[in-house]
Amino acid sequence: MKSSLDLLADAATSPLASYDSHDYNSSSSPTPSPVLLRRSPHYNYRDASPSASSCSHQSSESGSNTNGAHQLRPRKKAHKSPKHPRVQLKPSPEMKMRRKELMDRASGIDSLSNSPANDCQLHVLRTVFDEITMYPTEPWLALMAVILRRSLRQIKNWFSNERQKNRWGDVVSTFTDVGERLRLRPAAIELCELWSDSFFEEVLMIINFRTIRHQRWDRCKIIVDESGSDSSLGEDGSDDLHEF
């Protein structure tokens, strides 16, 4: 059974690959896009540093907390000896600029004119939620906001509400390429062990592209079915692929 991320990996090469990320029985090509080739075959659950705290929330809620619910953690010993011996790299200037640009653009989006979310936006959000992460970082939220043309606040609220409704599935604590804390779906880590802003952006663009393309495909099929004959494959829909 293929996951949506596997299917996503096919997107660039399979022109009419199945769009529905929930169609796990899809028979699309197994050939992955070079962009989405797994970066490391040695997938290792870098579990839960003791502080993967909110994971303790999750596990307690999912019934797998062995210590009982909401047990207080021992107080931090000293701030000079961090509990996570991770290497916190500095984001590159390019990354900082990119993040700032995304935040600026995201904060400029009007939240009233585009509510509620349309099918396309919902599908992209659900795919990220189901297949990549329930807890996107701020830059990722901004990226989704820009691509989906929804405000940062709307994207945040959507994920918050979705977590309330659909708290299921595993979450694995890990870190980004610059050492920032990240909680991903296991399938996402199988796809790429070390996620970065740019990798997420690539994946998100592919999800968005597939969604829009399939929407257009569906629309065209409806037109064909209704007219019975001619199919004017869309001049319409091109507005969906907005400039990014």
Next chain:
DNA sequence: CTAATGGCGACTTTGGGCAC
């Protein structure tokens, strides 16, 4: 039903004080 808001608790970060 979805989107949004605010209160709350858990956790992290920061910085001062103290002993060695």
Next chain:
DNA sequence: GTGCCCAAAGTCGCCATTAG
């Protein structure tokens, strides 16, 4: 100077609730 302890402030996510 270094290491430890502690409290305050900040951050994050959950939850209940409300509005449309």
